[in-house]
Amino acid sequence: MNTGKPRKGEKSMNTTVTVLGLGQMGSALARAFLAAGHTTTVWNRSAAKAGALVAEGAVRAESVREAVTASEVVVVCVTTYDDAHAVLGPVADALAGRTLVNLTSGSPEQARERAAWAAAHGADYLDGAIMTTPPGIGSSAFMLLCSGSPTAFAAHRDTLAALAAPVDLGADPALASLYDTALLGLMWASLSGWLHGAALTGSEEVPATRFTEVATRWMNAVGGFMTTYAPQIDAGRYPGDDATLDIHLATMDHLVHASEARGLDTGLPKLLRDVTARAVAAGHGRDGYAALIELVRAGGRA
């Protein structure tokens, strides 16, 4: 007897899923749904791209309308929101009662607009951001950020888990896009600091692989500092009991000088130092590092 609920140890229930857009990412998504046992319908503007997926078990839809009406969950992953609208606009009437999962990259404002449009056509809407590249799809080590309809998230979390670890950011559909941008900024900043460190130690013949073993251990500690400082930001108070901005500023000078002495780019070290110097000049010298958020919020002014 099929109770409709997966039993422990059993593969989760088959969901009907459609993937619109079969670029590198869309193809990876379709493969991950197939691997998880879901009935997967695929469509792409140029039909040739569906061939390989059909050979792997996907159902090819001959039209967008056929693709949309085939499934409970419709995933769209194209280049821009305008592209997504060009695909879905003509079949808006077919979306009622389905869940539209938009994994196309766009702005927070575009996500809110799409959610309102989907609601007007009777569809549940989730906006998502996949925090990995196509080769990482299917691994729970990466996050699938989701925002929008709470009922859609609750109903399809297990299905989406085939792609990456679903993270519920809440009902505002803009949040997946905003977090995506924020996390990419964190990534670029971290990678740039790491490249600078690799260049600095590399100037004394330390291989990047050797430096990186130590750097990745250190990243765990840095993550711990974030966890310590986050409540300070929410409270608006930044006690400097572990290290004050005065102390950071003095040490930042070492980084600038060590970089200059080795002919390295000093853009990043000087930016870090100058922001801190402005905060110190404005009276934050006895505060901790998190006090710098006040300058970020004020457009860089202390």
Added chain:
Amino acid sequence: MNTGKPRKGEKSMNTTVTVLGLGQMGSALARAFLAAGHTTTVWNRSAAKAGALVAEGAVRAESVREAVTASEVVVVCVTTYDDAHAVLGPVADALAGRTLVNLTSGSPEQARERAAWAAAHGADYLDGAIMTTPPGIGSSAFMLLCSGSPTAFAAHRDTLAALAAPVDLGADPALASLYDTALLGLMWASLSGWLHGAALTGSEEVPATRFTEVATRWMNAVGGFMTTYAPQIDAGRYPGDDATLDIHLATMDHLVHASEARGLDTGLPKLLRDVTARAVAAGHGRDGYAALIELVRAGGRA
């Protein structure tokens, strides 16, 4: 019978240790040595600071000479290398046969100079950098970076483990200081990226604590990218198979615009974007992120 070797489950062998300099950090070091069962002698220029430690079991030395001659391992933790030399210079003759562990912050060049000086006086020399603040001392979650005499490191690794997890960077005494500077740069860059993300999501009423839960998960992925990219740096080839600089550059524009739209500081986003734009203009558009190290090495020029 004491065989001289610690048995399994037993505290490791008592080493005689001296701590010179009892500021916040020096006092934390002395406490951690005491907690690990080592005979700990302490000295400070102003004697009053030793009082609390003596009450906890430390031996107070009346002079630097008495302090140095009391122990196999002499740890110096004062404000500058000049201070360290002012303390140790007059008792250089007493260092022969001992291990000098310099945990004073300084430049790579100063570390090499101190190592040569110590060797000239018959002492083994280790330069160290403690990658935590005084409250973190005693936890193996943090690193004690060591460079210098390999025999001294091998002999005293277990003793130093009372302070933090000892990491052997090799025989060049400059490396602890250089890694310290490089890792602090990585920390400031990462924390600045995190503060920016907290400000960005905070503009839509996301608490920093909520953003940080997701950000710290993401930091694990970012550490994975470093591990993936490090061999590319050592090989001097930067395949863009996961994401090219062209793709990064387009997304960096979103970060700049999202920040501008919310009145946030655009210093960091623009710096990240402009470096990438220079690399793309120089023909690195199809390369991966690690290609940017060539600009760092070339003083920012592509």
